[in-house]
Amino acid sequence: MESLIKIFCDILEWNWLGIIQSAAGVATLYIAWLALTSWKKQHRSQRITSLLDELTDAVHDFVQSINLPAQHLQYVHIGIESCKYDMDLNKDLEFPQTVRFIQKDGKESASQMLEYLKPCASSVHKIRSLVIKGQIFNIENFEDSINACNMITWQYDRLQVVCSILNSNNMNWEHPKVIESLGHLSNITYDEMQAKLKENQVSYLNFVKASYSSEYNG
Numbered sequence: 001m002e003s004l005i006k007i008f009c010d011i012l013e014w015n016w017l018g019i020i021q022s023a024a025g026v027a028t029l030y031i032a033w034l035a036l037t038s039w040k041k042q043h044r045s046q047r048i049t050s051l052l053d054e055l056t057d058a059v060h061d062f063v064q065s066i067n068l069p070a071q072h073l074q075y076v077h078i079g080i081e082s083c084k085y086d087m088d089l090n091k092d093l094e095f096p097q098t099v100r101f102i103q104k105d106g107k108e109s110a111s112q113m114l115e116y117l118k119p120c121a122s123s124v125h126k127i128r129s130l131v132i133k134g135q136i137f138n139i140e141n142f143e144d145s146i147n148a149c150n151m152i153t154w155q156y157d158r159l160q161v162v163c164s165i166l167n168s169n170n171m172n173w174e175h176p177k178v179i180e181s182l183g184h185l186s187n188i189t190y191d192e193m194q195a196k197l198k199e200n201q202v203s204y205l206n207f208v209k210a211s212y213s214s215e216y217n218g
Contacts, residue, residue: 048137052208055130055145059152059204062123063197069116069159074190076101076109076166090173095182099173102166110166117159124156140214141207148204155193162188 083089083100090096101109131149134142165185171178 044137048139049212051130051134051137052211055127055134055149056205056208058123058126058130059149059201062120062127062152062156063201065119065123066155066159066193066197069113069120070155070190070193072109072113072116073159073162073188073193076113076162077189079105079109080186093173094179095173095186098182098185103169106166106169110163113159113163113166117156117163120156124153127153139211141210144207145204148200148207151196151200152204155197158188158193 080097080101083097083104086097086100086104089100093099127149131146134145139145161181162185165181173179173182
């Protein structure tokens with residue numbers, strides 16, 4: 001009984017004001033730490049959202065602007081097909097109609113396509129710049145965005161190659177590498193490009209939706 005009384009007396013003699021002040025200080029530090037952590041997360045989320053908004057706008061702009069040069073590619077293929085009954089067609093070649101079209105109208109078609117491609121350049125550069133910047137934030141599954149954006153902007157690169165082929169009317173048409181290039185030209189079509197653009201737009205938008213959800217609901 002005496003020991004209990006002694007313990008009780010000792011407790012009464014404690015510096016409760018100091019203990020309360022110390023506890024309050026610890027609580028204040030903890031609250032400040034929570035606030036700072038929350039601010040950092042919110043700031044990071046805002047920066048990621050801003051980047052993805054910019055990237056989404058750039059992807060949209062590119063898809064809109066690439067449509068015209070892609071449509072011009074249709075006219076190129078129509079022109080190639082129209083060479084089927086050309087009097088100067090060299091049927092000994094692997095791709096005689098393509099060669100004849102390049103000889104007749106290649107430079108003009110290339111010049112027109114390059115003109116149509118000019119408005120695409122700024123959005124292509126922006127997409128690639130933002131993709132590089134996005135890797136700094138360590139965004140979950142950002143690899144999905146990189147792959148989709150690379151496939152989307154690749155269509156621009158492919159049309160640049162088409163222009164290069166069309167603009168070269170003095171090549172050795174029997175050289176294996178030249179034949180390979182002509183084959184690539186035959187395989188690049190408007191419908192095939194549109195399918196790739198659509199497929200990768202869907203992949204990109206799915207990634208963006210998941211990222212927004214993860215940043216604000218995760």
